[in-house]
Amino acid sequence: MSAVPPNNTEHGLESAAPVHQAVTEDVHQTIVRAKRDWESTADSLSHVVCLVDECRRVVRVNRAIETWELGRVNDVAGRDIHDLLHPAGCKGRCTLRTRLEEAWARIQDSTPDEFEFFDLHLNGALSIALRPIIANAQERHISGRVRAVMVVMDMTPLHLARSAQQRLHENLEARVCERTRELEGSNRELQNEVARREAAEDALRLSRNELALLSQQLIQAQEKERRRIAQELHDSVGQSLSAIKYSLERAAELQRLKHDDVRPLLSRTIVRVRDTIKDIRSIAMDLRPSVLDDLGVASALGWLCREFGETYPQFDVRVEISAADTDIPDRLVTTIFRCAQELLNNVAKHSKAARVSLGLSKDPVNIALTVCDDGIGMPHPDSSGSFGRGHGIRNLRERAQMTGGKMTLSPGPRGGTHVQMDWPLAVRDLQS
Numbered sequence: 001m002s003a004v005p006p007n008n009t010e011h012g013l014e015s016a017a018p019v020h021q022a023v024t025e026d027v028h029q030t031i032v033r034a035k036r037d038w039e040s041t042a043d044s045l046s047h048v049v050c051l052v053d054e055c056r057r058v059v060r061v062n063r064a065i066e067t068w069e070l071g072r073v074n075d076v077a078g079r080d081i082h083d084l085l086h087p088a089g090c091k092g093r094c095t096l097r098t099r100l101e102e103a104w105a106r107i108q109d110s111t112p113d114e115f116e117f118f119d120l121h122l123n124g125a126l127s128i129a130l131r132p133i134i135a136n137a138q139e140r141h142i143s144g145r146v147r148a149v150m151v152v153m154d155m156t157p158l159h160l161a162r163s164a165q166q167r168l169h170e171n172l173e174a175r176v177c178e179r180t181r182e183l184e185g186s187n188r189e190l191q192n193e194v195a196r197r198e199a200a201e202d203a204l205r206l207s208r209n210e211l212a213l214l215s216q217q218l219i220q221a222q223e224k225e226r227r228r229i230a231q232e233l234h235d236s237v238g239q240s241l242s243a244i245k246y247s248l249e250r251a252a253e254l255q256r257l258k259h260d261d262v263r264p265l266l267s268r269t270i271v272r273v274r275d276t277i278k279d280i281r282s283i284a285m286d287l288r289p290s291v292l293d294d295l296g297v298a299s300a301l302g303w304l305c306r307e308f309g310e311t312y313p314q315f316d317v318r319v320e321i322s323a324a325d326t327d328i329p330d331r332l333v334t335t336i337f338r339c340a341q342e343l344l345n346n347v348a349k350h351s352k353a354a355r356v357s358l359g360l361s362k363d364p365v366n367i368a369l370t371v372c373d374d375g376i377g378m379p380h381p382d383s384s385g386s387f388g389r390g391h392g393i394r395n396l397r398e399r400a401q402m403t404g405g406k407m408t409l410s411p412g413p414r415g416g417t418h419v420q421m422d423w424p425l426a427v428r429d430l431q432s
Contacts (some may be wrong), residue, residue, distance in 0.1 A: 048084075048152040052130075053145040056081050056104055068122070068154075081150055086121050103130045107148050110134065116155060124156035214398055232283055240276035244269055289337070296325020297333045298360060301340055305358055308344050315347070320359035320370075327362045332423055335403045336360070336369055339396055343371040343419055346392055351375030353416055367423045374416040378409060396421070 042049050042062040048070075050061035058079050065076055070087055081104075082097045083089070090097065096117060103113035107130055114129040129151045247269040254265070292300040298321050309317040328336065340358060347356050353375030361368050378393075396419075397407045405423035412418040 046154070048150075050081070050084065050150050051133075051146045052081055052148045052150055054147040056100075058084055059145055085119070085126075085152065088121070090121075100128070100130075103128070106130075107132050124154055125159045127153040127155045129153075210398070214395075217395065229283060232279070237276055237279055237283075240272055240279065244272050244276065247272070292333065292337055297328045297336050298323055298325045300337050301358065301360055304337070304340060304344070308348070312348050315353065316355040318355070318357040320357060320361075323360045323362040323367065328367065329425070332367065332403060335399060335405075336367075336421075336423075339399060339421055340369060340371065342392060342396055347371065347373050347375070351416065365425050367425065369421045370419065372412050372416065372418045374412060374414050377411060377415060378417050 039062075043064070045062060045064055046067070048061065048064045048068060050065075051059040053059050058076055058081065061073060061076055061084070063073055065084070066072055070076070070084065071079075076084055076087075079087075082094070082100050085096065086094065096119060099115060099117060103115065106113045110132045112129070112131040114127065116125060116127050118125050130148055131151075132148050133146055247265055251265045251269070289300050289303065291303050301321055302319060305317050305319045309315065340360075344356070344358070347353060351373045353373035356371070356373040359368070359370040359372075361370075393407075393409065400407045400421050400423070403423060404426070405421055408420045408422070410418050410420075
């Protein structure tokens with residue numbers, strides 16, 4: 001009887017069982033390791049992450065719950081999601097509870113929800129996200145207890161950073177505005193300075209032009225005065241001296257011939273010599289009155305008015321001099337006399353007046369020279385400040401300005417012209 005061969009099928013099953021068991025254990029260990037890795041990953045997060053069942057109760061939560069001091073991981077399982085965040089409970093209506101209920105209602109429609117909320121209990125800004133757990137398109141929800149995932153993030157640092165950034169931005173804008181205002185102010189000051197410099201340059205240019213014109217006029221006046229003096233010396237003194245020379249030669253000749261009596265001829269010669277001396281004295285007085293140096297400008301003005309009245313008897317000359325000779329500083333003596341002389345000459349040439357008055361007064365801070373007539377008045381000045389073709393008024397004004405004074409030209413109280421020239425007294429004038 002032959003031997004029965006072994007059953008290969010039964011032997012194969014017996015050898016496959018241990019292999020299947022080993023594979024199952026490897027898969028189980030792999031799942032356990034993956035579970036631990038995910039739990040470690042979730043526990044390392046700073047956000048609170050929890051799984052929520054269909055009744056809104058916490059199934060699992062990471063260890064961030066302990067960092068937030070809301071309880072221990074094993075103790076919070078089964079809590080309502082509101083009680084998880086407010087473990088001490090709420091008095092009255094809780095805004096967080098209301099907002100979680102609205103979010104949970106959206107979860108029932110598989111709609112995720114996320115909102116930010118400032119929680120007074122936790123004293124911080126929270127970002128709360130509720131998301132449903134979906135397996136696949138055919139089976140929307142995972143079977144079992146887990147219904148959704150809730151993630152709670154602390155947004156306080158971000159809000160503080162945003163607030164700090166906002167404050168920094170506002171401060172920066174304020175500084176920019178302030179700096180802009182400062183720059184605008186500096187720009188205005190610079191523009192004003194440029195305008196002042198341009199005005200100063202224009203004034204300097206005008207002053208240079210006026211100085212050049214004044215120098216030209218001064219040269220012309222000097223030449224005119226030299227021509228006048230030369231003419232007077234030639235016409236008056238020269239002719240007189242020639243006549244005297246001729247008379248003396250004639251007298252000498254008569255005396256030599258013992259012809260006629262020479263006394264009448266000598267008498268006429270003496271008269272001519274006296275007239276010549278008078279002419280020379282008149283010319284000298286026109287150039288520089290000796291009374292101006294001997295007595296002072298007040299006395300010289302009195303003499304000038306007397307001479308003017310004798311030269312022009314048609315004028316009723318009135319003198320109103322209240323200042324004394326010692327009241328006038330030496331630097332103004334010649335200027336005041338020449339101005340008065342020029343003003344009286346203008347009256348004689350242009351005013352057609354019957355009455356003219358000259359005044360010189362002094363108060364504690366000012367010296368005033370006034371000349372007033374009742375004539376036809378002054379024509380309107382042209383753009384250069386001149387009247388007619390002459391330069392007399394402009395020269396008077398420039399003469400006053402060169403010595404620190406000013407000239408005012410106005411109608412007189414009874415018609416005619418009123419001219420006043422004022423010189424403020426300097427400190428050195430008051431001390432002297």
